[in-house]
Amino acid sequence: MTTTSDYAYNSKIEGEVIVSRSDAVINWIRRHSVWPMPMGLACCAIELMSSGGSRFDISRFGMEVMRFSPRQSDCMIVAGTVTYKMAQVVRRIYDQMAEPKWVVAMGACASSGGMYRSYATLQGVDRIVPVDIYISGCPPRPEALLDGMMRLQEKIKNESSTRDLFRNRPVRDLTFQKK
Amino acid sequence: MNTRTQTIEEAHPYITERESADWPAYNCPQENVVELLRYLKDEQDFDFLSDLTAIDHFDTRPRFEVVYHVYSTERHEYLRVVTPCSGEADPVCPSVVDLWATADWHEREAFDMFGIQFEGHPDLRRILMWDSYPYHPLRKEFPLAGKEVEFPDEDLVEATGKTVEPAPMMGGPFHASHTGSMVDREPRADDESWNEHNERRDTPGEEPGPPRELRGKH
Numbered sequence: 001m002t003t004t005s006d007y008a009y010n011s012k013i014e015g016e017v018i019v020s021r022s023d024a025v026i027n028w029i030r031r032h033s034v035w036p037m038p039m040g041l042a043c044c045a046i047e048l049m050s051s052g053g054s055r056f057d058i059s060r061f062g063m064e065v066m067r068f069s070p071r072q073s074d075c076m077i078v079a080g081t082v083t084y085k086m087a088q089v090v091r092r093i094y095d096q097m098a099e100p101k102w103v104v105a106m107g108a109c110a111s112s113g114g115m116y117r118s119y120a121t122l123q124g125v126d127r128i129v130p131v132d133i134y135i136s137g138c139p140p141r142p143e144a145l146l147d148g149m150m151r152l153q154e155k156i157k158n159e160s161s162t163r164d165l166f167r168n169r170p171v172r173d174l175t176f177q178k179k
Numbered sequence: 180m181n182t183r184t185q186t187i188e189e190a191h192p193y194i195t196e197r198e199s200a201d202w203p204a205y206n207c208p209q210e211n212v213v214e215l216l217r218y219l220k221d222e223q224d225f226d227f228l229s230d231l232t233a234i235d236h237f238d239t240r241p242r243f244e245v246v247y248h249v250y251s252t253e254r255h256e257y258l259r260v261v262t263p264c265s266g267e268a269d270p271v272c273p274s275v276v277d278l279w280a281t282a283d284w285h286e287r288e289a290f291d292m293f294g295i296q297f298e299g300h301p302d303l304r305r306i307l308m309w310d311s312y313p314y315h316p317l318r319k320e321f322p323l324a325g326k327e328v329e330f331p332d333e334d335l336v337e338a339t340g341k342t343v344e345p346a347p348m349m350g351g352p353f354h355a356s357h358t359g360s361m362v363d364r365e366p367r368a369d370d371e372s373w374n375e376h377n378e379r380r381d382t383p384g385e386e387p388g389p390p391r392e393l394r395g396k397h
Contacts, residue, residue, distance in 0.1 A: 084309075084330070084343050085307075085308065085309050087330070087335070088330060088331070088332035088334075088335045091332070091334070091335045091338060091339065092332070092334060092335070095334070095338065113346065116346075117323075117324065117346040117347065117348055117349065117351060117352075118323055118324070118325065118346055119316050119321070119322075119323065119324065119325025119326070119345070119346065120307075120308070120316070120325070121346065123344075123346055123347065127339070127341055128335065128339050128341060174339055174341075176341075
């Protein structure tokens with residue numbers, strides 16, 4: 001016994017085809033499945049974990065899949081103080097991530113060194129990796145992190161992804177780059 | 180504790196009392212320090228090495244001292260032993276890893292930060308800074324901001340062209356006074372004349388005036 005309904009979507013008429021721009025499709029997929037690489041280095045990581053919990057629920061944005069392997073992640077969230085000893089590890093993990101990849105500097109320390117003006121601390125992770133989004137706070141509340149991630153989604157939405165398939169994806173210059 | 184300190188002092192006549200605000204403290208010559216600490220551990224039940232650190236006096240001699248904080252888990256008492264290091268540029272001190280295994284990492288830290296060579300340490304290498312770091316950062320002559328050195332990781336240097344740079348101090352370091360009203364005890368910069376406005380004015384090619392972001396758009 002078969003029944004057919006002629007209202008709603010009819011695959012015979014529509015032919016299972018949707019017409020759209022490839023940029024729109026690629027960016028729609030990318031921005032709703034940003035898998036973070038949690039680079040938790042200090043107390044910001046606690047707020048990052050909190051964002052993953054049910055109260056703030058980062059999975060509303062498709063970002064709950066924290067990947068501890070750089071090969072499987074799209075966005076490195078640098079959450080905490082980056083010491084010079086750790087900086088090399090951060091850069092190496094960034095290099096190991098597959099394109100396209102984004103970096104979020106979460107909190108004062110990752111953005112600028114924060115209160116650590118000393119011989120041991122990298123004065124902002126943007127000196128060694130290109131940062132897309134900076135989040136203020138010491139540490140930022142989970143809402144601030146979610147706001148930053150939503151801004152990252154907006155940024156991804158406006159990328160020219162189709163063109164980037166045939167060239168190197170443009171990334172922001174490092175801070176204090178020697179020209 | 181009084182009878183105990185008396186016993187310790189009588190058993191070890193070479194130690195002298197050291198000024199202390201809380202627990203008893205002793206100065207001990209370097210050649211006797213291991214003997215003294217072994218006695219404190221085995222005979223006086225100071226079974227726990229709570230801390231091992233160093234002091235850099237910079238302009239007085241001996242320049243470096245090593246401080247041992249020992250603790251009795253039985254009686255809940257502390258005792259402090261301080262010994263001078265022999266040698267000026269390369270201070271040397273005997274290791275106590277044989278007595279307390281925890282001294283291993285403590286001595287590595289003191290070596291990393293002050294450059295004190297612990298004789299008899301099984302594996303004396305840096306613990307906080309990376310292995311090829313050339314300085315000992317807690318020595319008095321080392322600036323808080325640090326000094327420019329190369330990153331040890333060649334891949335990072337190749338990818339970014341960066342070096343380890345001194346941190347911008349912005350008029351700091353900041354110190355808080357112990358006395359006075361709460362307002363006076365606020366942390367203050369050493370160089371209070373510093374501000375962003377003046378620094379911008381000092382940079383060549385920058386005309387004097389309000390900071391860039393405060394200037395009106397014409």
